[in-house]
Amino acid sequence: MSDPLSPSLSTNLYGGRLTIDLDAIAANWRMLSSRLVAGGECAATIKADAYGTGQDATGRRLYDEGCRTFFVALPTEAVALRRTLPQDAVIYVLDGLFPGTAEIFAQHRLRPVLGCHAEVMEWAAFCNAQGRAFEAAVHLDTGIHRLGLSREEFQAVMGDDGITSAFAPSLIMSHLACGSDPAHPMNAHQQAMFAALTAPYASIPRSLANSAGVLMGPDFHFDLARPGIALYGGKAIDTEANPMRPVARVEARIMMVRHVPEGDTIGYGAKQTAKRPLRNAVVAAGYADGLLRRAGSTDDRPGGFAMIGGYRAPILGRISMDMITLDVTDVPEALVQRGGFVEMLGPDVAASDLAAYAETIDYEYLTSLGRRFERIYGPLDSR
Numbered sequence: 001m002s003d004p005l006s007p008s009l010s011t012n013l014y015g016g017r018l019t020i021d022l023d024a025i026a027a028n029w030r031m032l033s034s035r036l037v038a039g040g041e042c043a044a045t046i047k048a049d050a051y052g053t054g055q056d057a058t059g060r061r062l063y064d065e066g067c068r069t070f071f072v073a074l075p076t077e078a079v080a081l082r083r084t085l086p087q088d089a090v091i092y093v094l095d096g097l098f099p100g101t102a103e104i105f106a107q108h109r110l111r112p113v114l115g116c117h118a119e120v121m122e123w124a125a126f127c128n129a130q131g132r133a134f135e136a137a138v139h140l141d142t143g144i145h146r147l148g149l150s151r152e153e154f155q156a157v158m159g160d161d162g163i164t165s166a167f168a169p170s171l172i173m174s175h176l177a178c179g180s181d182p183a184h185p186m187n188a189h190q191q192a193m194f195a196a197l198t199a200p201y202a203s204i205p206r207s208l209a210n211s212a213g214v215l216m217g218p219d220f221h222f223d224l225a226r227p228g229i230a231l232y233g234g235k236a237i238d239t240e241a242n243p244m245r246p247v248a249r250v251e252a253r254i255m256m257v258r259h260v261p262e263g264d265t266i267g268y269g270a271k272q273t274a275k276r277p278l279r280n281a282v283v284a285a286g287y288a289d290g291l292l293r294r295a296g297s298t299d300d301r302p303g304g305f306a307m308i309g310g311y312r313a314p315i316l317g318r319i320s321m322d323m324i325t326l327d328v329t330d331v332p333e334a335l336v337q338r339g340g341f342v343e344m345l346g347p348d349v350a351a352s353d354l355a356a357y358a359e360t361i362d363y364e365y366l367t368s369l370g371r372r373f374e375r376i377y378g379p380l381d382s383r
C-alpha cells in the first residue's frame with residue numbers, strides 16, 4: 001500500500017491493480033460464525049498469504065472482528081503472523097512439526113498440528129525436556145491420507161497417559177477430502193469416523209470443518225471450524241450458489257485498442273481466428289500476474305472473459321506473460337479507452353469462473369495473483 005513514489009504517479013505506472021476489501025473478508029467471517037452451532041468457535045485459515053489477500057492485513061482485520069484462532073501452513077508463515085497479531089491469538093501450523101524445530105515453536109508460542117507418530121513423539125520429548133506441557137493439535141486421518149495419525153496410531157497415542165500428559169492436546173482435528181461435493185459418501189464416512197474415534201476425548205475441542213464443512217451443516221461443526229476459501233469469497237461447494245461476498249478485484253490497464261481483420265489470428269500460436277472484423281483491447285496483465293494461462297481461447301475452445309462497464313469482453317487467443325487481448329467489438333467505444341481499466345476478477349467476474357475455463361479451482365487462482373499489481377486495501381464498490 002505504501003509506495004515510495006507519489007500515489008498519482010505510481011498508480012499510472014502499474015499494469016493492473018488488486019483491490020482487497022477487508023470489510024468483506026470480515027463480513028464473510030461473521031457470516032460463517034453465525035452458521036455454527038451455539039458455542040462453536042470460528043477460526044480462520046490464512047495460509048499462503050491469506051489466499052493471496054495478505055496475511056498481515058487479513059489476520060489483523062479478522063482479529064479485530066473477534067477471531068482468536070488462526071491456521072497457517074508453514075512455520076515461516078506462523079513466525080511472521082506471531083509478530084503481527086496480539087499475544088492472545090492462537091496460531092496453529094497445519095503442516096506440523098518439521099524435525100528439530102520444536103524450540104522455535106515454543107519460543108514463538110506456535111502450536112504444531114501433529115500429523116504423524118514421529119511428530120507426536122518429538123513434541124512430547126521436547127516438552128519433557130523443558131518440563132513444560134506445551135499445546136499442540138493432534139491430527140487424525142479419517143481418509144484423506146495426507147497428514148494425520150492413522151486410527152491405530154491415534155488410539156495408541158491418546159490412550160498413553162505418558163504421552164498425553166507430556167504435552168497439552170488443545171485440539172483434535174481432521175480434514176475433509178470431498179467437501180466441495182456434499183453428496184460424496186466420503187463426507188459422511190469421515191464425519192462418522194471422526195465422531196466415533198474422538199468421542200472419548202470430547203473434553204478436548206474438536207475440529208473437522210473447512211469452509212465446505214461449515215456450509216454442510218451442524219454435523220460437521222464440532223467445536224471449532226477452520227474456513228479458508230469462503231472467507232475470501234471463494235466457492236467452497238461446487239454444486240450450490242456461492243453465498244459469500246467477493247473480496248478482491250483485479251483490474252488490468254488497457255494499453256491500446258486495435259482492429260483485427262476477419263480471417264487473421266490473434267496471439268501466440270495463431271490458434272484463435274477472427275470470425276468477423278474485431279476490435280480488441282490489449283491489457284497489461286498476463287500469466288506472470290497470476291491470470292491463468294489455460295484460460296485463453298482457441299478456435300476450438302472458448303476462454304475466460306473480462307467485464308467493462310457491465311459488458312462482457314471475451315479473452316482472445318493465448319494469455320501471454322504480460323498481456324491479454326480482449327474482444328471489445330460489442331462494447332461501446334466510450335468505455336474502452338487507452339489507459340482505462342477492465343475487470344478481470346471481482347463482483348462481476350468470479351474467481352471460480354476464470355478458474356473453470358483454466359480447468360482449475362479458485363484456490364489456485366487466488367493464491368497465484370498479484371505480485372506485480374498495485375495493491376489497494378479498500379471497498380470494491382468505490383469506483
Ligand SMILES: *Cc1c(COP(=O)(O)O)cnc(C)c1O
Nearest residue numbers: 045175210211212226227228229
Ligand atoms: C487449507 C485447509 C483448510 C481450509 O480449507 P478451505 O477449503 O479453504 O476452507 C482447513 N483445514 C486444513 C487442514 C487445510 O489444509
